[in-house]
Amino acid sequence: MPNKDVELVSLTKRFGASTAVNAIDLQIAEASYCCLLGPSGCGKSTTLRMIAGHEDASSGDILVQGRQVTHQPPSQRGTAMMFQSYALFPHLDARDNVAFSLRMRGIGKAERNRKAQELLELVEMQDYLSRRPHELSGGQQQRVALARALVNEPSVLLLDEPLSALDPFLRIRMREELKRFQRDLGITFIHVTHSQDEALALGDQVVVMQSGEIRQSGTAREVFETPANEFVARFIGGHNILVSDRGPVSVRADHLRLAPGAAPVPAEARALTGTVGAVEYQGSRVRVTVAEDAADRRHVAELEDRAFFAAPYALGAQVQLSWMPADEHPLAAAGG
Amino acid sequence: MIRHSPLSRALQILMGLFLLFLYGPTITILILSFQGPQGGLTFPLKDASLHWFASLFEVQRVGDFGGSLKRSLILAVLVMFVNVLIAVPAGMALRKGFRGARTLFWLTIASLIVPSILVSLGIGLLFSQTGLGTSWYTSAFGAHLTWTLPFGVLIMIGVFARLNPAYEEAAVDAGATRWQTFRHVTFPIILPNVVGVMLFGFSLSYDEMPRTVLAGGAYNTLPLEIYAMTNNVTTPVLYALGSLTTLVSFAVIATALVLMSIARRRTGGGAALSKPSEET
Numbered sequence: 001m002p003n004k005d006v007e008l009v010s011l012t013k014r015f016g017a018s019t020a021v022n023a024i025d026l027q028i029a030e031a032s033y034c035c036l037l038g039p040s041g042c043g044k045s046t047t048l049r050m051i052a053g054h055e056d057a058s059s060g061d062i063l064v065q066g067r068q069v070t071h072q073p074p075s076q077r078g079t080a081m082m083f084q085s086y087a088l089f090p091h092l093d094a095r096d097n098v099a100f101s102l103r104m105r106g107i108g109k110a111e112r113n114r115k116a117q118e119l120l121e122l123v124e125m126q127d128y129l130s131r132r133p134h135e136l137s138g139g140q141q142q143r144v145a146l147a148r149a150l151v152n153e154p155s156v157l158l159l160d161e162p163l164s165a166l167d168p169f170l171r172i173r174m175r176e177e178l179k180r181f182q183r184d185l186g187i188t189f190i191h192v193t194h195s196q197d198e199a200l201a202l203g204d205q206v207v208v209m210q211s212g213e214i215r216q217s218g219t220a221r222e223v224f225e226t227p228a229n230e231f232v233a234r235f236i237g238g239h240n241i242l243v244s245d246r247g248p249v250s251v252r253a254d255h256l257r258l259a260p261g262a263a264p265v266p267a268e269a270r271a272l273t274g275t276v277g278a279v280e281y282q283g284s285r286v287r288v289t290v291a292e293d294a295a296d297r298r299h300v301a302e303l304e305d306r307a308f309f310a311a312p313y314a315l316g317a318q319v320q321l322s323w324m325p326a327d328e329h330p331l332a333a334a335g336g
Numbered sequence: 337m338i339r340h341s342p343l344s345r346a347l348q349i350l351m352g353l354f355l356l357f358l359y360g361p362t363i364t365i366l367i368l369s370f371q372g373p374q375g376g377l378t379f380p381l382k383d384a385s386l387h388w389f390a391s392l393f394e395v396q397r398v399g400d401f402g403g404s405l406k407r408s409l410i411l412a413v414l415v416m417f418v419n420v421l422i423a424v425p426a427g428m429a430l431r432k433g434f435r436g437a438r439t440l441f442w443l444t445i446a447s448l449i450v451p452s453i454l455v456s457l458g459i460g461l462l463f464s465q466t467g468l469g470t471s472w473y474t475s476a477f478g479a480h481l482t483w484t485l486p487f488g489v490l491i492m493i494g495v496f497a498r499l500n501p502a503y504e505e506a507a508v509d510a511g512a513t514r515w516q517t518f519r520h521v522t523f524p525i526i527l528p529n530v531v532g533v534m535l536f537g538f539s540l541s542y543d544e545m546p547r548t549v550l551a552g553g554a555y556n557t558l559p560l561e562i563y564a565m566t567n568n569v570t571t572p573v574l575y576a577l578g579s580l581t582t583l584v585s586f587a588v589i590a591t592a593l594v595l596m597s598i599a600r601r602r603t604g605g606g607a608a609l610s611k612p613s614e615e616t
Contacts, residue, residue, distance in 0.1 A: 054505050075511035087502035091524040091602050101510035104520070132602075152511070 003030040004066070005156055005188035006051065011060035013046050013212075020046045022212040023060065027045050028190065028205060036204035039235065043212040044192045045160055051190065052081045052158050065155055075101075080154035083276045084161045086145035088133035094120060095129040098147045119147040123181075138166045139174055146181065157182075159191040163198060175201060196237050208232050225252075229332045240299045241331070242323070244270055249328040256301035258288060260311075261318030271322040274299070276313045281305075288313060290321055324325060362582060369575035377572060401577060404561035407472050409584075411557060412542040419484045419537035420530060426485075427492025428522075441493075444486045452546035457484055460550035471553035479547040480543060484537045491536065495529040508588035528599040535592035539585060 006028040013021040028034045036044040048053040051062055053074035062077075063068045067107040069077040088097050095116045096103075102112035120126050123143035133141055142162065149157055162178065163171045179202055182189040193199055199206045200220045207217040208231075216228040227233035230241055233250040240251050257269075265271045277298060278289040286308040288301045299321055313319060340348075372383030392401055430437055447455075456479055463475040470476070503525060507517040521529075545559040553558060558581060565574055 052509065054508070074505075074509045081506070081509045083502040083506055085500075085502070087500060087506040089503060089506070089521055089525075100507070100512075100520070104507075104510060104512040104516050148506075148510070 004028060005030045005032070005064065006190065007061075007063040007066075008047070008051075009061040009063070011047070011050060011062060012058045012202050013043070013050060013055060014058040017065075019212050021050070024209075024212075024214050025232045026207060026214060026217060028188060030188065030205040031186045032188055033179065034188065034190045034205040034207065035199035036190065036207050036209060037193060037194070037196065037199040037235075038209035042209040044194075044209050047209070048081075048158050048160055048190060048192045051077075051156070052079055053077055054081070075152070078154055079156045079158055080149040080152060081158045081160065082142075082145050082149045083163055086141045086213075088141055088145055088148070090133055093130045094125060094133050094136070094144045094147075097133070097144055098151055100148065101151050106286070115151065116147075119151055120144070122150070123147045139170050142166070142174055142298055143177075147179075150185070154187065156188045156190060159189060161192055161194070163193070163195075171198075176196075176204065176299075191192075196235065201238075208235060210235070226329055227331065233329075233331060241269075242328075243271075243298070244325070244328055246328065246330050248331045250331055251323045251327050251329070253287070253300045253302040254285075255323055255327040256299065258290075258301050258313065258321045259320045259322065260313075261320055262313060263320060265320060265322045266324075269322040269324055270328075271320050272299075273318065273320050276315055276317045276319055279313065279315065288319075358516070365578045366582070368572055369579040371575070374574060377570065377574075378408045388571065388573045389580070391571075391573050392576050392580065393567065398581075400556070400561065404556045404558045405581075405584075407555060408499040408542055408558035411472055411477060412538045414473070414536045415480045415484055415541035416538040419481060419488045420533050422481075422485060423488030423492045423533055424526075424530060425490045429495045430489070430493055431496040444489055447482060448486045452483070453549065455479060456547045456550040459547075463551065468549050468573075469553065472555055472557055475551040475553065475556065476548045479551040480541045480544055483544060483547055484540045487536055487540065488533045491529065491533050492526075496525055499525065522580055524602070527602075528596045531592055531596045531599060535589065538592075542585065542588070543581075 004027050006026070006331060007024040008024055010023045011021060012019065012023050024043075024047065036047060038044045049331060050057050051064075053069070053072060057070055060070070061068060064078045067078070067299065069079075074081070077184075083289075089100065092100065095113060098116035098119050099112040102115060107115075110324055117129065120129060125140060125143050125147065128136060128140060128144075131140075133144070136144065142165075145162075159178070162172055166174055175198060178189065178191070179238055189199075200223075203220045205217065206220050206223045208215045208223060210231050216223055216232045223232065224236055224238070227236055227239060227250055230248060232252075232308065233239040233241060238253050240256060242249055242251055257265075259265065261273060272292055272294065274290040274292045276288060277291040278287075280287040284305055285302050286302060286305055288308070290299050290301065291297075301321060311317060366382065368377070368379070369388060370384045370386070371381055371388060372385045373387045375382040430441060459475050459479045459482075460470050463470045468474065499522070503521050504517050507521040512520065543559055544557075545563065548557050548560060556564065562574075562577060562581070565577070
């Protein structure tokens with residue numbers, strides 16, 4: 001990686017006896033969108049807060065654009081944070097929220113208002129200058145929060161679950177906006193989320209964390225198509241963990257084929273038999289859950305809706321699940 | 337239309353009776369304070385008049401009403417400010433946590449349980465034995481703080497527990513110093529509650545009696561003066577006094593509520609004081 005905006009070296013955070021982040025190493029390329037993905041308590045927010053400087057690192061180093069910032073105060077790091085639920089100052093209007101940092105630095109009113117207005121224009125909020133946060137919708141609040149975070153021209157923007165406060169429709173719209181801003185501004189975004197969809201949709205780099213450690217880091221497609229271990233395969237979703245003669249493998253749900261119990265399968269395919277345990281219609285796809293006969297395991301096959309309805313399977317039907325060896329992806333044993 | 341169960345009906349009646357019990361005597365006193373010059377301490381009302389209000393201000397007839405009112409108001413205002421000046425930083429310190437914070441917290445709570453007359457006796461003795469002498473603005477002032485501070489600190493603990501730390505982090509992120517963060521972010525957000533603590537401090541001090549009895553010194557505060565008068569004044573002037581002091585209390589509460597609602601409107605209906613879900 002030639003130019004790195006952020007580099008974490010053996011970064012560790014301990015809270016008393018428990019270790020929230022355990023000696024992680026991570027490099028984030030210049031001007032990229034990086035998603036830290038993982039379940040609750042995996043250490044992703046703690047990692048973000050350490051980069052921001054709102055949490056002291058127990059050990060290890062944080063470098064922003066090659067500069068050691070591990071012990072710098074938050075405002076000296078070249079980072080800015082957009083908080084979960086935005087934390088806009090409730091007693092200040094949109095303009096004063098954006099201008100807050102300039103006011104703290106003693107910049108004159110005319111100058112800071114001009115700058116705040118400029119940023120609010122950038123996020124298309126110029127018509128809401130004198131609205132207080134509670135008079136703005138969730139999406140509008142997010143834009144003001146973005147403008148506030150950008151006022152000091154950070155080289156790295158840190159976003160803590162930025163979309164979790166929004167309803168599902170708005171979430172997808174604001175997601176597109178975040179990506180667009182990142183591209184237009186040409187700075188690095190580090191975005192913490194527990195949503196696989198969000199990470200895959202946004203991330204140039206997706207970092208999957210569990211129990212304070214990085215389980216996999218790579219492009220969105222690398223992580224989805226070649227999960228490093230069972231945990232990543234399960235967490236990223238859309239995968240089945242199957243056993244083949246190569247050991248544990250993952251096979252994407254849309255690569256599994258379903259056939260009635262007695263039907264022949266291609267010679268090179270691997271197969272198992274089971275019973276249909278659940279059928280979920282999801283619009284363009286149908287999710288069929290199959291309980292394996294030989295073991296207490298459930299697998300999910302995702303079928304195209306037309307294919308499913310051409311020959312639907314009823315609950316309790318005996319079926320055969322098959323897949324091609326070429327679709328198998330071997331998994332490392334670690335994870336859990 | 338919600339159908340009320342017999343139990344809820346009974347509870348409504350009980351509530352009504354309670355309110356009557358609470359405000360009935362006050363309302364009776366209010367009515368009787370307009371007793372005519374010839375009237376007595378009880379009904380019937382003989383001609384409505386403002387006679388007794390007028391005689392309130394004739395010092396020799398009813399004791400030192402003006403002086404004790406002035407002392408009580410000054411004391412209550414002093415207590416109000418000192419109380420809030422201690423309670424806010426104490427709330428912040430307890431939120432942050434320090435060695436012995438729990439002990440201090442429980443000691444604070446425990447001080448509410450100590451019988452007030454003992455507090456008064458102790459403080460009174462301390463001041464007279466050390467030769468400082470008791471007076472309404474020294475020993476009684478301290479005694480009042482022992483009463484108002486636990487409330488003030490408890491309220492502020494609750495306020496800070498609900499204050500999302502992200503606001504302060506956002507300020508620090510923007511380069512604000514600790515003082516700037518408090519001055520421009522924390523304080524404006526907690527302002528409605530600070531006004532509430534001030535109201536509490538004022539009203540607890542204004543009508544405090546048991547802690548003042550033995551620590552008040554030579555000059556009476558208003559509650560002590562009124563108590564003394566109930567023993568030797570036998571005219572409706574007592575009722576006029578009651579009505580007037582109740583009016584002062586209501587005026588203070590109304591002012592505080594107006595200030596709080598102004599402060600709250602500025603921060604969007606107190607929505608700021610709610611913690612989002614925890615996330616690591």
